Amino acid sequence: MNNWPHFRLEKRLTVPPWLEFLTLAVSLLLALVAIAVLFRVLGVNPIVAYQRIFRGAFGSLYGLTETIVKAIPLMMCGIGLSLAFRARVYNIGAEGQLLVGAICATGLALSRPGWPSWALRPAMFLVGFIGGALWALIPALLKVRFRVDETLSSLMMVYIASELVNYLVYGPWKGAKEMGFPYTDKFSPSAQLPRLLNTRIHYPTLILALVLAVLAYVLIQRTKWGFEIRVTGENPEAARYAGMNYFKTVLLVMLLSGGMAGLAGVGEVAGIHYRLRYPQGISPGYGFTAIIVTWLARLNPLLVIISALLLGGLLVGGDAIQVALGLPVATIYIFNGVILLFVLGSDLFTHYKIRLEWRRER
Amino acid sequence: MIVEFILLVLKAAIPAGTPLLFGTLGEVTAERSGVLNLGVEGMMIVGAVTAFGVTYTTGNIWLGLAAAALAGSLLALVHAFASITLRVNQVVSGLALTMLGLGVSGLVGKRFIGMPPRTRLAPLALPGLSDLPVIGPLFFRYDPMVYLAIILALVLWFMMYKTRWGITLRSVGESPATADALGVPVFQVRYLAVLFGGLMAGLGGAYLSVVYTTAWIEGMTAGAGWIVIALTIFAMWDPVRAMLGAYLFGGVRVLQYRLQPLGISPNLLNMLPFIFTILVLMLSTGEVIRRRVGAPAALMQPYTREER
């Protein structure tokens, strides 16, 4: 009945923010060392590889702009996920919500090519948001109504979404002019998002992401809804006790994170490819990488911007080493995986210290 | 004509489902001990590249398979350490390992792209059974791994429900506190279960690269690992149902291309396994059903012996 020892346990240590960042930095460093070792074992010169990655991502103007390009969907998904994860609602299906957002935007673009751009583009974002939100609604309802774990159900939805895209691009939406490739027709100019100068940065999406990051931060820190989200994530029992509606909170964060992933999808089809393509051609796992982005950013929507740029740079670096060293693009996933593992491990050292203290005291 | 078609599909379904079966048997074991392993995709593909690489280099397919099993379990060891000892979020840890596996396999496999196989696995004709009219040559002349998978499924079923180990495994996944109070080494059991899961995933991936298609293609598991996760739920954590489910899902995969000329989209067909899985999830969390066929109660919850 008494949770007395539990509180005693944690009071032993205050974790000042600088220590948290230090632990994070150290774990990132350790991750890079581990990857270097791994590279060596697998016959790659790590110094050269790191150089190329860094140069590729940040060493040239092209690299920098491409980093931003890759960071946009990561940011968008990451911001949404930061809200969900704060409430301890683990939306793993952002990838699927992204694809559904892309589908909805494509549907609108293909069916209304004649609309003027000032109407079509915002409308595409709107339907993309709604599509992604609805796709996330299904796992949310399953959780609320049937107590199904959102992790597994949202994951399954990713594969359904993926097959849906395949169905559309090989079937009813197959581009008449595209000669058997799994693409739809190219969007009309009014559906194409404008780019910054001659880069691939589709700035409307970028601006939207930055604005949403700020809004999300304000939401979490300063509004009633944000308070409910934070309390729910800390202690769902206390949320009930305080008169909060747990289910409402779950639905809210799932809809928001799904919608934002949908926006990321819109950005990709309307800003980069100007068409819908087979799933991996739209998103090489942005929805999953966004999980790392959010985790690295400690669930803070503003910091997501930074960690999205970092991981975006990593993805660009992957392209770079493919060209320079002939390594497969998949190599970059090694970074993703190892960094995530080390960050997870470091999370724990914050807790472990506390536990050990307690044992000694006994 | 129809009958022939059905028989052909059935025949093809079994090897198609075999890598899924290996993976699922492993994942069922891991989840029965209470650990969710989302790294199956990574472990499978690492198994695939290891098997191909070792077979190509040594010319010995059995060595390749063994190496694949080892590779899968090494990756699983990382997941076990993270989830069991460090008690990290199992979902995120599994995803990290999938990414790691995909990356490592891509890197290692580069030199094997386009290489022809050094050796193949000869089909094994089951004596007696393979001489039966019609179905004999169709169903009883598979490669040995198919039979191995079936045997493993049956053995695992027996172990799980009729032996002491099975009770221990299942109890750890249902109520680790109870098992711990009775002296069961919970951590050990979970480690072994997860390692076994990785081993089987490795074998599943190996099957893909040295038996089913004898080549290495980057990313060749193509989501098979995720299907394994779905299959585990679909099979309701039972090895024999896993066998039936694996062949069903394998059959769907085979079917998708056969049905295309008939106008049935392969993609819609592919969605079915995942939709079924969600239905299973929905139905199995109701108290009554969960008691009979549901997920292990302690799945995804790291265990701490409560300190007083």
Add this chain to the structure above:
Amino acid sequence: MPNPSEPHLAVAMYGIVKRFPGVLANDHISFEVRAGEIHALLGENGAGKTTLMNILYGIYQPDEGVIYVKGKRATIRSPRDAIRLGIGMVHQQYRLVSTHTVAENVVLGLPVSFLFPERAARRWLEEFSQKYGLSVDPNARIWQLSAGEQQRVEIIKALCRGADILILDEPTSMLTPGEIDELLGIIRRMAAEGHTIIFITHKLDEVFAISERVTVLRQGKVVATLETAQTDKTSLARLMVGRDVIFQLEKKPAQPGEVVLRVEALHVLDDRRLPAVRGVSLTVSAGEILGIAGVAGNGQRELVEALVGLRKSQRGRVFLKGQEVTNQPPRTLIEQGVCYIPGERAMGLAPGLSVAENLILKDYCQEPFARGAFLDYAVINAHANRLVDQYSVTTPSPATPVKLLSGGNIQRVILARETCQSPTLLIAAYPTSGLDVGATEYIRQLILQQRDQGTAVLLVSEDLEEILQLSDRIAVMFEGEIMGILPAHQADLGTIGMMMAGAQRIPMSEAA
């Protein structure tokens, strides 16, 4: 002192001391159990009985003292050691795998045969059924069994591990009267076969139904060890609850106003869908404190949760200031001025959020803390500063995460939040449990203050002293029912003790 190594003593514990932060659970306890006897360990919660037995079973280690088992000195560092010595314990919360069969649960962890291990279980079950009347269907799944049958599985598990000394912790707490009779029968047969039984309880009926000797614990000390046949309920009740009063609080006479809370024949189920509250009726008026005494686990938790909207009631009605509020959600009750200090402190807090944020946990959506959709942190922080001062909360700053505070300060935060807005009804469950003397006194003063300001207070506590000091009227709960409600000045320890132990009932008059 008798020689501890005489073999006729199954268990002998001498000078046992056990301290937990802030409380001396066992204070130099000496306890002897003869081989083959049924020995009752009687006392209220917090008296130290479960702690003592947990020491015997190896879950805790004593700070001082020695233990002898069957004549030999024993060091029991874990349950495995205890089991090796032939000691088995059946806890109040059963530790069973509910989806597995009885046989599977019995053999778990035992070195039985590798193949078909359940056969061993079946053999044992046959044997025990014959010997002791312990019959359960080996193929039944645990969730299909009643509480009594599940308990039998626990007993069988202990016997299978070679227990000849059995500790039963409040074994009848979840049983129906019929199952209780069956259990007592089984215990008698086990004793007849030479087993030693230690029976922890707070119910006098059971002591007289089954035990040969009884040891009474109170506030961590042994008060008496008696032959059951040579004593009676009244004496035991007095021994169980009699105490010296430590605190003397200033208490003005009560000036009760109108009835604020009226509960009519309320029925509430517990988590296992068994009746926990069985037809409870009571009233609390403004400016008075109604204390509910009783050993924890007799339905108090479920009653309180029903009153604050965290649990549905099945039958009966609840009125707040004349308006029916039966089964209203927590939000509604909060808005009507119902404040709740939860028995489990963790329920009332978001540990990672700051003190200031926890202080507005319930009021965050109301003016002046929120304007429109936004929270006004200036107001929130000012409010926090005021409360921290007013309620003497020791914290580095209002922005400190509340989980870093000490237990006493955490409780002050909860109290501050619940009492700062002059609630209509304040429900306080075990408000001072686990706290040190200073915090305890402060909180009791605060509750009295609230009552003097006109709040209606419902106090639930296991600490009889607290109930006696603070309450204007006292109700006693036992097995989901109110055994009686007395004005404080009419309450004597003996009567209350009897009611707490289920041995006496006072019919309720209109006034109560």
